[in-house]
Amino acid sequence: MFDEREKRLTxxxxxxxxxxxxxxxxxxxxxxxxxxxxxxxxxxxxxxxxEIPGDPQHGDLACTAAFHLAQQLKKSPAEIAKExxxxxxxxxxxxxxxxxxxxxxxxxxxxxxxxxxxxEAIQADGPLYGKTKRFAGKxxxxxxxxxxxxxxxxxxxxxxxxxxxxxxxxxxxxxYDVTRMDYINDLGLQIAxxxxxxxxxxxSEYKGKYDQVIGRxxxxxxxxxxEAQVRQYLKLMEEGYNEMASEARKxxxxxxxxxxxxxxxxxxxxxxxxxxxxIAHSGLFAKGLKKIMEAPTASRPTGGEKAxxxxxxxxxxxxxxxxxxxxxxxxxxxxxxxxxxxxxxFHFWKFGVIPDPFKxxxxxxxxxxxxxxxxxxxxGEEGHYRPADVIYNVIGMPQSQEQRTVYLTLxxxxxxxxxxxxxxxxxEFVTLPxxxxxxxxxxxxxxxxxxxLRESTRRARKEVKKRNPEADARFLRQVAxxxxxxxxxxxxxxxxxxxxxxxxxxxxxxxxxxxAPYLMYTHARASSIxxxxxxxxxxxxxxxxxxxxxxxxxxxxxxxxLILEVVEGIHREVWGTRIELFHxxxxxxxxxxxxxxxxxHCPVLKAKTPGLxxxxxxxxxxxxxxxxxxxxxxxxxxxxxx
RNA sequence: GGGCCCGUGGCCUAGUAGGAUAUGGCGCCGGAUUGCGGAUCCGGAGAUCCGGGGUUCAAAUCCCUGCGGGCCCGCCA
Numbered sequence: 001m002f003d004e005r006e007k008r009l010t011x012x013x014x015x016x017x018x019x020x021x022x023x024x025x026x027x028x029x030x031x032x033x034x035x036x037x038x039x040x041x042x043x044x045x046x047x048x049x050x051e052i053p054g055d056p057q058h059g060d061l062a063c064t065a066a067f068h069l070a071q072q073l074k075k076s077p078a079e080i081a082k083e084x085x086x087x088x089x090x091x092x093x094x095x096x097x098x099x100x101x102x103x104x105x106x107x108x109x110x111x112x113x114x115x116x117x118x119x120e121a122i123q124a125d126g127p128l129y130g131k132t133k134r135f136a137g138k139x140x141x142x143x144x145x146x147x148x149x150x151x152x153x154x155x156x157x158x159x160x161x162x163x164x165x166x167x168x169x170x171x172x173x174x175x176y177d178v179t180r181m182d183y184i185n186d187l188g189l190q191i192a193x194x195x196x197x198x199x200x201x202x203x204s205e206y207k208g209k210y211d212q213v214i215g216r217x218x219x220x221x222x223x224x225x226x227e228a229q230v231r232q233y234l235k236l237m238e239e240g241y242n243e244m245a246s247e248a249r250k251x252x253x254x255x256x257x258x259x260x261x262x263x264x265x266x267x268x269x270x271x272x273x274x275x276x277x278x279i280a281h282s283g284l285f286a287k288g289l290k291k292i293m294e295a296p297t298a299s300r301p302t303g304g305e306k307a308x309x310x311x312x313x314x315x316x317x318x319x320x321x322x323x324x325x326x327x328x329x330x331x332x333x334x335x336x337x338x339x340x341x342x343x344x345x346f347h348f349w350k351f352g353v354i355p356d357p358f359k360x361x362x363x364x365x366x367x368x369x370x371x372x373x374x375x376x377x378x379x380g381e382e383g384h385y386r387p388a389d390v391i392y393n394v395i396g397m398p399q400s401q402e403q404r405t406v407y408l409t410l411x412x413x414x415x416x417x418x419x420x421x422x423x424x425x426x427x428e429f430v431t432l433p434x435x436x437x438x439x440x441x442x443x444x445x446x447x448x449x450x451x452x453l454r455e456s457t458r459r460a461r462k463e464v465k466k467r468n469p470e471a472d473a474r475f476l477r478q479v480a481x482x483x484x485x486x487x488x489x490x491x492x493x494x495x496x497x498x499x500x501x502x503x504x505x506x507x508x509x510x511x512x513x514x515x516a517p518y519l520m521y522t523h524a525r526a527s528s529i530x531x532x533x534x535x536x537x538x539x540x541x542x543x544x545x546x547x548x549x550x551x552x553x554x555x556x557x558x559x560x561x562l563i564l565e566v567v568e569g570i571h572r573e574v575w576g577t578r579i580e581l582f583h584x585x586x587x588x589x590x591x592x593x594x595x596x597x598x599x600x601h602c603p604v605l606k607a608k609t610p611g612l613x614x615x616x617x618x619x620x621x622x623x624x625x626x627x628x629x630x631x632x633x634x635x636x637x638x639x640x641x642x
Numbered sequence: 643g644g645g646c647c648c649g650u651g652g653c654c655u656a657g658u659a660g661g662a663u664a665u666g667g668c669g670c671c672g673g674a675u676u677g678c679g680g681a682u683c684c685g686g687a688g689a690u691c692c693g694g695g696g697u698u699c700a701a702a703u704c705c706c707u708g709c710g711g712g713c714c715c716g717c718c719a
Binding site: 436 | 643646647653654655656659660661665674677700713714715716717
């Protein structure tokens with residue numbers, strides 16, 4: 001196998017990282033001094049043996065290298081630890097002390113110069129604190145959530161959308177140019193059935209959002225629809241350029257606008273929509289097929305079971321050898337492309353292997369700014385797509401074999417770099433306690449994302465009203481909406497992507513503890529102090545001596561490093577990609593906990609001396625800023641009052 | 643038949659290139675407000691880390707095996 005992390009971090013990138021980190025990242029600066037100190041003591045790079053101790057008593061950074069060096073040096077780990085614990089305070093001003101604790105070497109941050117660094121960094125960068133230009137100039141395309149336009153979003157779709165949108169925010173934070181893409185399959189059987197239902201069933205009993213209406217009709221149509229008629233619709237849609245196809249497209253666009261209402265509530269955004277019907281009528285596939293045939297693994301058998309098909313043989317790859325049949329059909333014997341075949345060609349286009357055949361128009365979505373969203377269309381402008389350097393597809397775990405087939409085919413064609421920069425962000429599904437969520441069976445009815453948002457917002461409104469009895473209706477509505485939807489977004493984000501979520505109302509709507517309202521409340525609390533008295537630009541930081549203040553400052557300093565760690569931690573596995581997005585949630589929660597502890601133990605406005613008050617006001621100001629930045633990264637709107 | 647993901651207090655969850663008394667939340671019990679918003683804070687009880695073997699100075703983490711839940715192995719998408 002291969003290690004993507006090593007592949008990606010070439011020596012050139014590595015040297016660049018160190019320069020950047022050195023300039024703007026307090027935590028990295030401390031860590032660098034620790035690594036250097038260890039190097040001086042041991043003559044080697046021991047950075048891989050560093051860890052953050054679980055118990056703060058054991059320092060801010062600990063080295064476990066002594067265990068590993070014991071055999072080599074034929075000494076006891078404790079002895080080695082003692083030797084490693086040597087350091088020079090003049091050379092390493094950010095290290096306060098180094099203690100050999102048994103076999104461990106514990107490094108303690110020197111808070112006096114460190115907090116100076118933290119204050120300066122946050123004040124200099126403000127809302128940009130945490131962001132870097134590490135990947136500037138590179139273009140990443142993130143695709144999500146690709147919901148078929150014949151259903152409203154169920155909670156599993158919401159998980160996909162929220163993950164994708166957050167990945168896009170993360171990529172932006174490290175300097176990528178990001179295209180937030182959605183792929184809309186408006187050509188499948190499910191659309192033909194939905195269209196049939198629209199034409200033949202009575203929609204009058206269903207009111208409300210268009211996607212809900214179509215979704216209900218689609219469920220109703222399952223045991224009623226006329227197969228011959230639906231087949232005819234499907235054929236017309238695939239041919240295109242006819243009245244029926246254009247009506248079906250309109251239906252799908254209307255459903256998509258309804259989806260965008262849900263996206264807006266979740267703070268999920270897009271730049272570019274790509275429609276299957278436009279791909280089908282663009283001539284893209286014919287060009288792509290030519291490319292596919294250049295692959296040494298592709299062929300068109302003349303005899304046997306797959307006579308007349310276009311196939312790709314994956315037998316060269318170890319993990320595909322286990323399959324019953326290593327030959328994957330890309331074009332059926334009747335000449336129709338399979339899903340995998342289409343997907344391979346689609347990715348040729350994404351990476352710029354095939355010139356862009358599409359025309360584009362702005363897509364009007366309820367809350368989108370003018371020209372924010374563009375869509376492929378039969379008529380329109382050209383040149384609204386720039387090929388990707390890196391691709392993230394947020395697609396369910398069950399499709400990992402198909403996704404791997406796509407990028408391995410790119411590899412066999414010689415597009416090694418493109419293939420290596422293809423990330424299938426595989427996430428596990430959300431299930432109901434006793435069933436799968438099924439669009440066809442309608443198990444989503446009554447618990448679609450819209451329903452969950454409505455209930456969440458209703459509960460939030462009750463809480464907001466309780467705390468702001470004087471507030472006007474507008475304030476109530478806006479805050480309830482922000483808090484209610486953030487709760488859902490955060491609930492989906494804080495769980496590791498490879499973990500299945502069983503949907504339960506009470507889990508999703510929990511507002512206490514590690515949940516979005518707590519984070520937002522913390523931000524509002526900090527803002528409330530600053531409204532009563534503005535923070536100074538400078539203050540005597542030496543008065544900040546309580547452990548609550550120190551802990552808070554240390555956390556503030558970790559934010560930029562944390563973002564980079566999440567991005568650097570992304571690595572491909574055989575089936576899917578590891579990405580630890582929940583670390584962003586975890587950090588924001590930890591920061592909130594630290595701030596609330598500080599708040600409850602250290603009076604700010606009524607501090608004992610004016611100097612202390614000033615210093616604490618400054619600390620509140622910095623905390624509010626970083627909390628705000630972290631919330632933005634999570635797609636949660638930081639409010640001054642909730 | 644082959645393969646993938648998950649299994650951690652009543653419930654949810656972090657920790658898996660081995661390392662210090664296993665993280666946090668919900669729920670439960672007790673406490674804090676004449677000090678900036680109590681959607682807060684402080685404390686407590688609660689764990690055979692799915693079972694069984696093995697490797698190691700050291701295993702939730704690695705190996706083998708079994709069990710449970712979810713999923714994949716289409717000329718469907």
